Structures are given as structure tokens and as C-alpha cells.
Amino acid sequence: MISVENAIQTLKKYSKIGTNFVDKTLEKANGYLLAEAIIAPIDLPPFNQSAMDGYGLCLFDDYKNQNEYKIVGEIKAGDTKTYHLKKGEAVRILTGAAVPSSVDTIIMQEKTSLHNNVVTIQEEISFQKNIRLKGEQVKKGTIALEKRTVVNPAIVGFLYSLGIDTVKVIQKPSIGIISTGNELIETGKTLAYGEIYESNSKMLISALYNLKFYDINIYKVKDDYDGTLSTITSSINKHDIVLISGGISVGKYDFVFKALQELNVNELFYKVNQKPGKPIFYGVKNETQIFGLPGNPAATLTCFYTYVHIALQKFAGKINIELPRKKAILSNAYTKKRQRSEFLMAKYNQGTIKILDQQGAAMLQTFAAANALIYIPENINTVEINDTVETILLPL
Structure with a gap:
């Protein structure tokens, strides 16, 4: 088991930078990075x-x-x-x-x-x-936009004003999401005793869409070893990044880790000294990055923002690959029960932050009210009112 800091450094070291380029019409290029500099084909404005x-x-x-x-x-x-x-x-x-x-x-x-x-x-x-004046914004033949600029609505308008409607961008990853569990059923069906509605894959899709990643496929598998092995194998062959929800712990019917071992996935870390989300796996096989995410939804989302986010943004060519962090003044105290790092769902407001009630790996209602995570390192046991704490701002 490794620390949060070591897990993040491992991701930064081993996660892949996308090398494929693709032409995109400007309407579909939002959020992509330019693969090459844009040279102005005309003066802008083209006349006084x-x-x-x-x-x-x-x-x-x-x-x-x-x-x-x-x-x-x-x-x-x-x-x-x-x-x-x-x-x-x-x-x-x-x-x-x-x-x-x-x-x-x-x-x-x-x-x-x-x-x-x-x-x-x-x-x-x-x-x-x-x-x-003619050429006041940009002169013909000069660099209008630098390579690796992120396309946004203003850039779309700017390039159209130059007569450009298509750009070459760094291709984003193809992502496979595998949802595991016998207890999971789709919404619209009546719950039987012991069943729950499947939400993790939908939550991950929403988080990916929010970050402007759209090339996603969903796979569902029961708690069956052969099915788990087959689905993971197929997903690794098809995708750049695979996110596996659930089945990564050490329970009798948790088959994900065993399947990853049989597939000779290069394990870069498994289990991080943190709460929530301790049983997280990260590895690589055939250039595909694989994340085994915990099944509890708040833990899944915490691990997504802490770790998966890094791999996604690095693949897409971004420079700032972690979520923004700030120092904030704490408005309520908290004491940890164990010597491990903790991510606490919280509400940030203009430099101050409040730890929300009902913290827990399954507490999505609390996560829904949060706009930030407080990070408490493993060597700190207690934080008091008016302490300065590290705050991770969530992409809402």
C-alpha cells in the first residue's frame, strides 16, 4: 500500500501522453488542444x-x-x-x-x-x-494561436473570423467503463430485495462529459470470473483507458484483481493509504491504462477526481493535469480515526470551507452538496476551526 502522494507521482510518471492527431470541425473541437500552431491566412481585420x-x-x-x-x-x-x-x-x-x-x-x-x-x-x-487598423488583431503569416492552446468558444469565433473552420487537435482517449456486480439493475425496473440501481457508470459518464471526454463505451458484467476476465480483455483491446467500477477488493466474489493478474497487467499501484477509496488499482497493458475503482460511489468519484483525472488530462495533452488546489480557512473541526490520508466532502465559499455532515464512501447525497474536497495528509490527525487546510476544487 502506498501513500496518496506516491500514487499521484506514479500516475504523473507512467500515464500516457496522446500522440495521435485528428482533424475536427470547430464546432466539435471545444476542449481539445491544438496539435499545431495556427498561422493567420489573412490580416484581421482584413481592412481598416x-x-x-x-x-x-x-x-x-x-x-x-x-x-x-x-x-x-x-x-x-x-x-x-x-x-x-x-x-x-x-x-x-x-x-x-x-x-x-x-x-x-x-x-x-x-x-x-x-x-x-x-x-x-x-x-x-x-x-x-x-x-x-488592418491587421490590428493579427497579421497575415504570423502565429494566430500557439500549439497546445485549448479550443474554447472565443477561439472558435476567432478562427472562423480568419476563415478557418477545421483544426488539427490532439486526439482524446477512448474510454471503456466496466460496471460489475450481481446486485445492480437498470432504472425503470422494480427493485427486488437485495438489489440496487446501478449508478456508478452513469456518474462516471457524467464526470467525463463534464470534462469534455465523449468517446465512451459501457460494459456490464456479473460477479463471474470468466465473464469478468473476458470483458476486461475485450475492453483493454478496444480502449486507451479502462475504468472498472467495483470488484477490486478482496471479497469472495471480487474477481477484478484476479483477472488483472491473469492478464499480466503491469501493476503500478494497488491500494492507497486513504479514505475513502483505499482499494484502488492502477496498471498498464499494451499501452492501455486500467483503473480498478472501488464500488462505493463517493469513493469512486473521489478516486476519479484524484487519479483518473490526471491520466485523462495528460493523455489529452493538457499541462495542468490535476484539479486546482487552494488554501482555505476551516469553519469546523475534524479528527481522524486512523493514520491515513482523508478526502472530506466540503463546501467552499470565498476562502472559507466547511466539512459536510455524513462523510462516508457511499454518501453520494453529501457529495452532491459538495463543491470541494478537503485533503488531510496521513501525518495530520486533527484539524481545528480556523486552521488552513488544502482544498481541491471540483469541476462543477
Whole structure:
């Protein structure tokens, strides 16, 4: 059995970085990392552009003493017609419209008055005001976005404005989830005595979707050794990461660990000195990473956020592969019963944190109310009110 810190370092060392690239349309690229830098194919904006509704002026030589300009036309966004203004002339111009080269500055309409086709300027005039210059955001041929940038909605809009609709990204892992247990049945069926509704696989799918991982397949297996062995074998052959829910402990009908041994999975750690989630397994076979997660749902989710999250984000090419951690001031005390690390479901709010009631490996209702986990290392037995504690912020 190893410590939480050693388990995390093992994951960081042995978890795989994805090496395959795939082309994605921008609508489907959100959350992916760019596999290569994006070179701007055009200037942005591609022309001098009006930043607001107003009047474009061709300035007098003594423009500081002249404030009346004759209007000779109008330009709205999308117009291809241009004007060659003479000194003392102006065009009505709207936001987004192309600015003629003869326009020296744009005055917003709120700072003008209009009478008999002559606009009077009611503020001090200066050059190139309210003009977005050609190439101001990015110039053609320069790097618009660096390699490994995470695609987000703003980037989608930015790339479309450059005329780009497809990007090459680092492919995310294919994930198999194996749900084990005779007692598990699907919702919609009537529970018999001793049965429970299966929730762990649905919970893991939701956690994966929340992190923008979508290539997922679900497998269900009863507490049967041959079935467990066959399902794990098939999943390892099909997926980059396999998450096995339940069956990893040492009970009479827990067959997962035995199956992993028979398959010669390279065990990197098995059992971590922590609560909840002690019986967690991590290993590798044929480039596939395998996690044996505890069956209790709160323990499953704790291990997912502490360990699986690292493997997922590293595979996807991320730099920050752990959930963010902060120091917070504790509002209630807690004493551990054993010398082990503990993850406590908690509520974080603006620098303070409260340990929630009903802590336990099966307490999903408590987890549902939490937005953070407090991490108490194994060498600390008691935390008091106003102590500073390490806080792991959950991706809600």
C-alpha cells in the first residue's frame, strides 16, 4: 500500500501522453488542444474597419480650427463601394464598415450635430480615432494561436473570423467503463430485495462529459470470473483507458484483481493509504491504462477526481493535469480515526470551507452538496476551526 502522494507521482510518471492527431470541425473541437500552431491566412481585420457608428472625416490642414464637414455619402458594413474624400468632406459610416484610405479619423455620432448635410464636430479632433487598423488583431503569416492552446468558444469565433473552420487537435482517449456486480439493475425496473440501481457508470459518464471526454463505451458484467476476465480483455483491446467500477477488493466474489493478474497487467499501484477509496488499482497493458475503482460511489468519484483525472488530462495533452488546489480557512473541526490520508466532502465559499455532515464512501447525497474536497495528509490527525487546510476544487 502506498501513500496518496506516491500514487499521484506514479500516475504523473507512467500515464500516457496522446500522440495521435485528428482533424475536427470547430464546432466539435471545444476542449481539445491544438496539435499545431495556427498561422493567420489573412490580416484581421482584413481592412481598416470602423469601430462605431459615426462620421469618417478627411481632415482639413488646420483641422483643430475647423469643425464643419460636408457629407458626401454613407458606408455600412458589407458595402464594397469606397469613397475618395477631399479635405473637408465626410461620410456617414457604421460599425464594421470598411474605412476609405482618405478617412483620417472617425467621430462617434453622439459627438456631432447634423444640419443641411453638414456635420458639426462637438469634440476635439484627433487622428485615427475609432478605427480598427488592418491587421490590428493579427497579421497575415504570423502565429494566430500557439500549439497546445485549448479550443474554447472565443477561439472558435476567432478562427472562423480568419476563415478557418477545421483544426488539427490532439486526439482524446477512448474510454471503456466496466460496471460489475450481481446486485445492480437498470432504472425503470422494480427493485427486488437485495438489489440496487446501478449508478456508478452513469456518474462516471457524467464526470467525463463534464470534462469534455465523449468517446465512451459501457460494459456490464456479473460477479463471474470468466465473464469478468473476458470483458476486461475485450475492453483493454478496444480502449486507451479502462475504468472498472467495483470488484477490486478482496471479497469472495471480487474477481477484478484476479483477472488483472491473469492478464499480466503491469501493476503500478494497488491500494492507497486513504479514505475513502483505499482499494484502488492502477496498471498498464499494451499501452492501455486500467483503473480498478472501488464500488462505493463517493469513493469512486473521489478516486476519479484524484487519479483518473490526471491520466485523462495528460493523455489529452493538457499541462495542468490535476484539479486546482487552494488554501482555505476551516469553519469546523475534524479528527481522524486512523493514520491515513482523508478526502472530506466540503463546501467552499470565498476562502472559507466547511466539512459536510455524513462523510462516508457511499454518501453520494453529501457529495452532491459538495463543491470541494478537503485533503488531510496521513501525518495530520486533527484539524481545528480556523486552521488552513488544502482544498481541491471540483469541476462543477
